[in-house]
Amino acid sequence: MTGDVSGTTAVSPTSRQIWTRSRGILLVLLLLVVAGFVIAVIRSGGGHGRLDPRSTDPSGSRAVAELLEERGVTTRVATTLDEATTATGPDTTLLVAGPDLLTSRQQQALRSAMDTSGGRTVLVAPGGNSVRALAPGASTDTTTAPVSARDPQCALPAARRAGNADLGGRLYTTDSTLGSDSCYLVDGRPTLLRIGTQGTGDTVLLGAPDILYNERLGHHGNASLALQLLGSRPHLVWYLPSLSDGSAAGDSRGEGETGIGRLIPSGWLWGTLQLAVAAVLAAVWRARRLGPLVSEPLPVAVRASESSEGRARLYRKANARDRAASALRQAARSRLAPLLGVTFADAHSPDVLLPAVSAHLSEGDRDLRTLLFGPAPADDAALIRLADQLDALEREVRTS
Numbered sequence: 328m329t330g331d332v333s334g335t336t337a338v339s340p341t342s343r344q345i346w347t348r349s350r351g352i353l354l355v356l357l358l359l360v361v362a363g364f365v366i367a368v369i370r371s372g373g374g375h376g377r378l379d380p381r382s383t384d385p386s387g388s389r390a391v392a393e394l395l396e397e398r399g400v401t402t403r404v405a406t407t408l409d410e411a412t413t414a415t416g417p418d419t420t421l422l423v424a425g426p427d428l429l430t431s432r433q434q435q436a437l438r439s440a441m442d443t444s445g446g447r448t449v450l451v452a453p454g455g456n457s458v459r460a461l462a463p464g465a466s467t468d469t470t471t472a473p474v475s476a477r478d479p480q481c482a483l484p485a486a487r488r489a490g491n492a493d494l495g496g497r498l499y500t501t502d503s504t505l506g507s508d509s510c511y512l513v514d515g516r517p518t519l520l521r522i523g524t525q526g527t528g529d530t531v532l533l534g535a536p537d538i539l540y541n542e543r544l545g546h547h548g549n550a551s552l553a554l555q556l557l558g559s560r561p562h563l564v565w566y567l568p569s570l571s572d573g574s575a576a577g578d579s580r581g582e583g584e585t586g587i588g589r590l591i592p593s594g595w596l597w598g599t600l601q602l603a604v605a606a607v608l609a610a611v612w613r614a615r616r617l618g619p620l621v622s623e624p625l626p627v628a629v630r631a632s633e634s635s636e637g638r639a640r641l642y643r644k645a646n647a648r649d650r651a652a653s654a655l656r657q658a659a660r661s662r663l664a665p666l667l668g669v670t671f672a673d674a675h676s677p678d679v680l681l682p683a684v685s686a687h688l689s690e691g692d693r694d695l696r697t698l699l700f701g702p703a704p705a706d707d708a709a710l711i712r713l714a715d716q717l718d719a720l721e722r723e724v725r726t727s
């Protein structure tokens with residue numbers, strides 16, 4: 328018989344065990360939350376972003392804007408295409424900080440404004456599609472060059488006065504018949520390309536934005552080159568393309584991914600990878616180590632008769648006479664086989680077992696095939712009768 332068991336069983340984890348197992352994971356989660364909070368606080372002060380003339384971050388460009396202001400050049404930040412194109416003119420320099428973020432429709436509108444403005448346009452690290460749309464006649468390679476101090480190697484006055492500067496990144500070529508200057512060459516291809524346009528305007532392609540960064544402005548001739556490229560006109564429009572710009576609606580991106588994928592920052596990919604690695608390490612750490620079987624005392628003792636009775640009740644509740652009959656016949660065949668000298672592999676073969684049973688029994692009108700391999704009983708009475716006949720058959724074989 329079984330005794331009453333109250334509360335938790337012997338196999339249920341206690342509150343102390345649950346805390347011991349989970350405190351490591353909780354500690355890691357707490358550290359992640361604290362680290363995220365600290366990083367957010369550190370990065371929340373004064374910075375606006377990369378190549379932003381309002382940002383004092385190392386990758387910001389506030390130092391350039393302040394130097395231009397000292398020389399009488401006004402800097403206006405534009406975050407929409409309408410603001411940028413409206414402010415263009417012959418006395419204005421337009422700097423596009425992220426031309427690859429513009430859609431095809433935006434690039435066409437910007438190109439139209441560039442053609443009629445008569446001013447200078449500076450494109451920072453434009454890719455292949457952006458170059459074809461905004462600087463016809465020019466192209467860029469898929470390969471890039473490391474940023475390092477390079478000599479001008481050209482006749483552009485601004486580059487010759489600045490001397491060596493931190494250039495690299497994308498490499499350009501041009502077949503323009505108008506005046507052009509190829510400077511800071513890498514394998515014969517420029518990382519700074521100036522293309523003349525009709526009238527007094529021109530377009531400058533910068534292979535890398537490093538000369539505009541706060542942290543690198545004081546190196547080599549970076550400051551001189553940046554001030555001459557951006558300060559040739561009294562007004563500077565610093566265009567920072569924004570995802571919230573309404574002119575980008577209903578159009579695909581100019582290069583790379585399209586759709587919602589462009590809205591996901593690249594840092595999230597690394598974050599997801601780190602979380603996946605952390606999950607694998609946690610799984611390895613908490614995984615159950617398989618070893619030899621260890622016998623453990625059961626919380627209760629159940630008699631074999633009670634187990635059989637409980638199983639029979641389940642069969643009856645499910646009206647599973649076929650399963651019950653199959654279990655009875657299979658158990659009977661397994662017990663008869665060693666008594667008749669039949670191997671266990673042939674215990675459930677009618678062609679082997681039935682002749683062996685007939686040889687040990689007296690002549691009779693019993694249908695052994697139906698008894699040992701027949702169909703399921705039609706009702707409970709037939710099932711009980713089947714069980715009695717199997718018991719009788721087994722007793723007869725044992726006494727023969």
